[in-house]
Amino acid sequence: MSPFRCLESPIACLPQANIDTDQIIPARFLTTTTREGLGRHAFHDWRYDAEGRPDPDFVLNRPEAAQARILVAGPNFGCGSSREHAPWALLDAGIRAVISAGIADIFRANALKNGLLPIVLPEAVVDTLLAQPGLRLKIDVAKGRVYWPEGESLPFALDAFSRTCLLEGVDELGYLLSQHEAIAAYERRHEDTAHVA
Template sequence: MEPFRTLHSRTVVLAQQNIDTDQIIPARFLKITHRKGLGRWAFADWRYHPDGTPRADFILEKPEAQGVQVLVAGDNFGCGSSREHAPWALTDWGFRAIISSSIADIFSNNSIKNGLLPVRVNAAFHQRLLAEPGAEVTIDLEHRTVTLSDGTSTVFPLDAFARYCLMNGVDELEFLLGQEEAIARFEEART
């Protein structure tokens, strides 16, 4: 997992509320057991016509969305069933952070474990981002802030351990494996 410190990016806005994990990555793609290539199926039912051709009016198909790493979503993003494929698809597409006023807990946990930062902001800041598609934002994970190009800033909550893992590019298992020497010393002293 790539360490996350500071991210500067434009935003893509999907203002719909209650975007669930089946909308993020439809169930028919869950038989895939690897992360690579899932980005092309992110929001597949919204991005493609039934014959598989792209919908030119869907935001991820527009030129201004290319290279954008921050998705601003409506309230209650990532609700529904727990599926790691949802953050896999979003990160494979190129997103590093999701900003909303509310993000489902299970989706947040799956995202953190896969290097995708869930950013919960207050309603006023969220409304401003929804109203300004393509806004330039800087996310500073160390200070847990999101700052707009005009200097307007807000702080977002994030568990200290999740923050540590993201900043160091490790998941929970990699963190534990990094403690092998300390665990060995503990085990030796214990016997």
């Protein structure tokens, strides 16, 4: 994973509510255990017509969404099954953060473990964002804030461990491996204590 500290990007807006993981990445594309290439199947049934041609009306196919790394979506984003392929597909499609008024717990956990930042903001704020596709936002992970072009900002909730992993660009295993010296020192102290007893 690459470190995620600050991100400035235009937003792509997908106002539908209850976007489930099967809409994010349909089950027929879950035949791989690698992340590469899943981005072309993100929102497949919405992005392409029956002949496999891109639908020019779909949000992510529009020219203004080409540079968008932030997806703003309707409430209850990522509901449904627990497939980890959903955040993989979004990341491979270039999305680094999802903003919604509600994000499903399992999707949120999977997203954070893979370097995709799920941000929950008040519904009124998200509704305002959904009406402004292309608006450029800045996300500061260390400060836990989303900034508007005019300088206004709002905080978002992010636990300390997830923040650390995003800032350092590591997953849970990577974080544990980075603590090798501290773990070894603890084990040495524990061995010493065990011998005294």
